[in-house]
Amino acid sequence: MRRRTFLAASTALAATSALPAGVLAQSTSPLLAPWTGPFGGVPAFDKVKVADFKPALEAAMAQELAEVDAIANNPAAPTFENTIAALEATGRAGDRVSTYYGIWSDTLSTPEVRAVEKEMEPKLAAHADRILQNARLFQRIDAVYQHREHTGLTPEQKRVTELRWNAFVRAGARLNPEQKARVAQINTELAGLFTTFNQNLLHDEDAYVLYLKAADLEGLPADVRAAAASVAKDRGKPGEYGIANTRSSVDPFLTYSARRDLREKVWKTFYSRGDNGDAHDNNAVIKRILKLRVERARILGFPTHAHWRLANNSMAETPDAAMALMMRVWPSATARVREEVAEMQAIADREGAKIKIAPWDYRYYAEKVRKARYDLDMNEAKPYLQLDKLREGMFWASGELYGFSFHPVTGVPVQHPDVTVWEVKRGPEHIGLWYFDPYARQGKRSGAWMNAYRGQETFQGKVTTIVSNNSNFVKGAPGEAVLISWDDAQTMFHEFGHALHGLNSAVTYPSVAGTRVFRDYVEFPSQVNESWLPTPQVLNRFALHHQTGKPIPADLVAKIEKASTFRQGFDVTEYLASAMIDMKLHLAGDADIDPDAFEREELKKLGMPDELPMRHRTPQFGHIFSSDGYSAGYYSYLWSEVIALDAVEAFKEAPGGLYDKAVARKLHDEVMSKGNSVHPREQYRAFRGRDPDVKAYLRDKGFPTT
Structure with missing residues (x-):
């Protein structure tokens, strides 16, 4: 999941007469212009020039400051409409520019793009602070917040007010001027460091x-x-x-x-990316990021960055709660690793390899174990896993669950020839657009993610969403099917789950639409969606041999199902190691940390098996060092998966199983459509009737539940 936000607000609708003359002069940039064309307007990707990014970003910032100043200086008494709702209507031009800027940064990066990032990321951070630390503006927000229970607000309006107030407080709205200035300096420096980290990592992936x-x-x-x-x-x-x-x-x-x-x-x-002792080494960058984060947290009144990140901003709420869940799972995961390694070592010994299993052997010998134990070679499944067919399978399953249908769109601009576009409907109703960018290329960051180009809202008229999924499959020769692994197929369904979260959104205000939820909740809908890949309904229709067209054999599917808990020791341990090192780094206070040494020593204390690494070693851990995004929050995948697997059991307990219409409707009504308009904890309780239970997760992994 990838989110790039431009400024403090979500969308904007402002009269240009309120803008300074200099802003008006630059407002003709195609990057600032409202989107036109079908479907309520589409991004003008054919008009994008890298040279336009800087002036467009600067003009958008100036425009938003003018909009915000008008709200802060409004002589009328503060109300929800003239303060909170007015803020919901700021920054629209900035959102449009950031869509283009984010896509080029993530998928079409060049030296010219990276130069713009180096210059503009600190300026964007400083701009956000100018808004979030605006004293007059916060006075108005605080006045609405203090009276929110007695002014006839709807539940969604109260939620928007509370979230807006919390965002300003967390950013330092109640600090004195000197403290505000220092926090702003820290944020600006961090923005530059994040860009450096990311560009170092991209260099090592490209070079x-x-x-x-x-x-x-x-x-x-x-x-x-x-x-x-x-x-x-x-x-x-x-x-x-x-x-x-x-x-x-x-x-x-x-x-x-x-x-x-x-x-x-x-x-x-x-596993040495960002850790080669050269000009692109990330260790010094990480040390500085950690120092700045703890300084900022203490100015804001928290003992560590981890405490600041989770307080009033997560379901876990405290680092202790997050660590407790991870340590609930860690002993079972590492015990399973020891069992897996013993089986692999036995095969290597029988073959006369005369080796001790090392990290570069794990996947290779794990496949030998899979073959021996389950008579399953996962490569047998690959001829049936065609990228295009699986995409159709995702569409079909979403239709069964949420009533969606997908229709190819041509004639709209795209940012690269590999990108394709679909219109999403529910019956005759237009729901939104889905852009798909599936292939790897130079200048595109690795991995898979979802973006929202435009969020859903009904605040000032109906606005439908535009979402995208992005992957890094290797493009085949013309006319050849692109075959992917089972793991890649699961990732496709996962990222599509984020897109479905955005497409199902049905809220009024843009700041709470779609995937704009707590970090340790946002992965829940996507992890739930992985569950529909292995169903017979999907596999029999869409897992078709790329040459014969025959569906994947039932006995092969049975073997995959039987082996579903295979290698879970490796998968869970490599993830948890990263999640716990993330949390430990951000609980370490202002200690002078050597990232490599810290990683090595803390993993030893945890009893990390020698035969595998963290999924993301510290110098390449983009989730936590290329932005504040998942910092002290990589545990979120575990937290969300616990929720997701508990939710899947609700389907399994129903008469219709994973396609039970009543449970699907409840999931839509209580979770998928709500965005952040209702607290996630209350969403889940409304769906499941209780809080989530970790036992479903443990059962899914084949771990003991006691």
């Missing part, structure tokens, strides 16, 4: 490619070889094979390559 000859490909399936050939060809080395330094390229190689020496080389290169 390091292992080129191989045909003789080096022993063990690699045909599709992995084809993907490697495509990587090399795209980088001007036709006839060779390239293993890019991204997870989508590295994981298949580590799983199937019979060359242990090459597995080690690929593994070490991938």
Whole structure:
């Protein structure tokens, strides 16, 4: 899940007569212009020029400041309408610019784009602080907040008021002028450091490619070889094979390559991103980020950054609660790792490998164990997992659950030829647009994520959402099906779950629409959506062999289901290690931290198995160091998965199973449509009738529940 917010507010509708003359002069930029065309307007991607980003961002900031100043200086007594609702109507031009800017930064990055980021990210942070620390504005917000129970506000209006007030308080609205100035300085410096971290990481992902000859490909399936050939060809080395330094390229190689020496080389290169002691090393950046975060937290009245991040901003509420959940699972996960390693070592010994299982061996020997224990080679499933067919399967399942239908759209601008667009309907009603950008390319960050180009609202008339999903699959030759792994298919359904959260949104105010929820709740709808991939209804219709068109065999599906708890020790442990190091880094106070040493020492204290790494080693942990986004919050995936798997059991307990219409309707009504207009805890209680139970998660992983 990826969220990029421009300024403090969500959308804007302001009279240009209130703007300074300098802003008016620049307001003709196509990046600032309201979107036109079908479906309530679409982004003008065909008008984007990198040279326009800086002036457009500056004009949008100036415009929003004018809008906000008009609210702060309103002589009328503060009310919800002239203060909170008025803030909901600020920043529309900025949101449009940030859509373009964010897409180019994430998926079309060039040296020119990165130069703009270096210059503008600190300015954007300073701009947000100018709004969030506006004393007159906060006085008006506070007045509405203090009287919210007695002025006839709707429940959603009270929720919007409370969230707005909390955002200003958390940002330092009640600090003295000197403290405000220091917090603003910290935020500006952090913005620059986040950009540096991200660009260092992107450099190491782009710069390091292992080129191989045909003789080096022993063990690699045909599709992995084809993907490697495509990587090399795209980088001007036709006839060779390239293993890019991204997870989508590295994981298949580590799983199937019979060359242990090459597995080690690929593994070490991938897990050394940002940690090579060169100009792109991230360790010094991390040290400074941590120092600044704890200083800011203490100015704001919290002992650590972790306490500040979770207070009044999460379901967990405290670092202790988050750590308690992680430690509830950690012993079971690491115990399972020891069992998995023992099985792998036994196979290596029988084969006469004369090795001790190392991190670069885990995936390779795990596949041998899977084959031996379950007679299952996951590569057997790949011919049935066509990217386009699975996309249709996602559409179909969303229709069964939420009544959606997807219709291809042509003739609208897209940012790259690989991007395709669908109109989403429920019956005859237009719901929104879904953009899909599936393929890897240079300048595109690795991984998979969802974005909202435009949020849903009915605040000033009906506005429908525009959402996108982004992946990094290797594009096949023209006319060839793109085949993906089972894990990649799960990721597709996961990220599409975020898109469905946005598409189902049915709120009034844009600041609480769609995925604008607590960080440890936002992954819940996406993790729930993974559950529909392995259902017979999806697999029999859409998991079709790319040559014969026959559905995936029932016995193969049964083997996959039987092996569903396989390698859960590895998967859960590598994730939890990252989540706990994240929390420990942000609970360490102002200690002088050496990131590499801290990671190594804290993992040793936890009893981290030697045979696997953290999923995201500290110098490459973009979730927590390329923004404040998941900092002290990477635990959120576990917290959300506990909720999600408990919710899935509600379906399993119903007569219709995972396609039970009554449970699906309740999920829509109480969760998917609510955004953040109702506290997430109350949403879940309304859906499930109680708080979530961790036992569903433990059962799903095959771990003991006691």
